[in-house]
Amino acid sequence: MAGQDLVISTMSGGDSDQQIRIIDAAVAAGVKRFIPDEFSHDSMNEHIRGRIPKYAGRAKVIAHLQKIPKDHPDFEWTAIATGYTLDTQLISGNMGFDMEWHSATIHGTGTEPFSASSLERVGQIVVRTIQHWDEIKNQYIYAAGMITSANEVLRSAEKATGHEFTVGNYDVEECIVEGQKRIEKGFPDSGMFLLERSVLYDKTLEVSKPFKDRSANSIMGLTPESVEVVVSTAYHDFKHHGKPGCGCSS
Amino acid sequence: MAIEKVMILGVKRSDETTNRHHFADKTSRIGNYAFPSSTPSSHNTASLVLQNIKSLYSHILHKLSVSPLMSLLPTFSIRSQITRRLHYNQPWRDKILS
Numbered sequence: 001m002a003g004q005d006l007v008i009s010t011m012s013g014g015d016s017d018q019q020i021r022i023i024d025a026a027v028a029a030g031v032k033r034f035i036p037d038e039f040s041h042d043s044m045n046e047h048i049r050g051r052i053p054k055y056a057g058r059a060k061v062i063a064h065l066q067k068i069p070k071d072h073p074d075f076e077w078t079a080i081a082t083g084y085t086l087d088t089q090l091i092s093g094n095m096g097f098d099m100e101w102h103s104a105t106i107h108g109t110g111t112e113p114f115s116a117s118s119l120e121r122v123g124q125i126v127v128r129t130i131q132h133w134d135e136i137k138n139q140y141i142y143a144a145g146m147i148t149s150a151n152e153v154l155r156s157a158e159k160a161t162g163h164e165f166t167v168g169n170y171d172v173e174e175c176i177v178e179g180q181k182r183i184e185k186g187f188p189d190s191g192m193f194l195l196e197r198s199v200l201y202d203k204t205l206e207v208s209k210p211f212k213d214r215s216a217n218s219i220m221g222l223t224p225e226s227v228e229v230v231v232s233t234a235y236h237d238f239k240h241h242g243k244p245g246c247g248c249s250s
Numbered sequence: 251m252a253i254e255k256v257m258i259l260g261v262k263r264s265d266e267t268t269n270r271h272h273f274a275d276k277t278s279r280i281g282n283y284a285f286p287s288s289t290p291s292s293h294n295t296a297s298l299v300l301q302n303i304k305s306l307y308s309h310i311l312h313k314l315s316v317s318p319l320m321s322l323l324p325t326f327s328i329r330s331q332i333t334r335r336l337h338y339n340q341p342w343r344d345k346i347l348s
Binding site: 001004005006007008130 | 256257
């Protein structure tokens with residue numbers, strides 16, 4: 001890592017100790033700037049940390065980063081919460097939407113606000129973070145492409161597919177319990193996405209609040225993303241992925 | 251100090267031939283190296299990470315030069331997911347820092 005001006009981690013695994021070891025190695029190698037893997041829900045939200053172990057691990061990484069400048073004043077870091085990665089989670093089915101068969105599972109009322117970004121926006125945010133480094137360094141920043149709701153996503157999905165969706169409504173608690181059960185039974189990944197999904201619908205977590213109150217979008221010159229555009233682009237990719245003749249298939 | 255050299259660390263899966271190829275291609279073309287995942291990750295998670303990297307690359311590369319390829323991948327070959335956890339400690343750090 002020696003000679004690098006900045007190291008960005010996109011290792012989304014839950015092993016915070018490994019990420020801390022990498023940070024320490026970066027510091028020892030003389031790297032001056034580090035962006036840890038976040039790019040998701042808010043790790044600073046204690047309720048999310050309590051629900052999803054991965055976020056507790058990420059918070060541990062942030063706490064470690066905050067301590068480093070005391071001994072290494074030249075070292076700087078920035079962590080970025082970008083909210084739910086809407087397009088990939090929509091296509092993968094993790095959000096509970098089936099874009100092929102036009103059905104959706106919604107927990108709660110579907111009107112609960114949550115912050116989200118497209119994957120493309122995540123890339124843009126990282127670039128803007130680098131460009132505006134001195135303004136946002138040594139902070140945990142909030143930069144989501146949009147604040148939306150499941151119902152708004154549903155409307156966009158129906159418009160993009162041209163089909164009315166069959167919607168099943170369930171309690172948030174059901175999503176949490178099922179996610180925890182899966183993890184307990186030894187299926188961490190399948191449980192994790194349910195717990196991450198539950199965050200979208202759980203009003204008690206107030207997940208969109210810091211993204212509204214402390215958004216770094218204006219500092220970085222980022223305007224909101226359109227839910228409709230993100231969903232229709234995701235659907236286009238879903239239908240064309242792997243097929244020749246379309247630039248989005250690679 | 252201008253930020254000119256950026257290194258992106260990503261995750262590589264051991265049991266996804268397609269993804270491995272995809273990632274290896276990105277890695278060698280762009281000139282970065284990856285550390286294996288420390289936890290078992292689903293196809294979705296791996297795909298998300300790979301797309302993240304792709305997204306980050308595609309946006310950053312236009313604006314920044316990226317570090318030359320460091321051939322660490324053969325040294326730190328990907329272990330089976332059965333191993334579940336990887337323990338990179340002092341020997342690993344020595345390799346990185348040497």
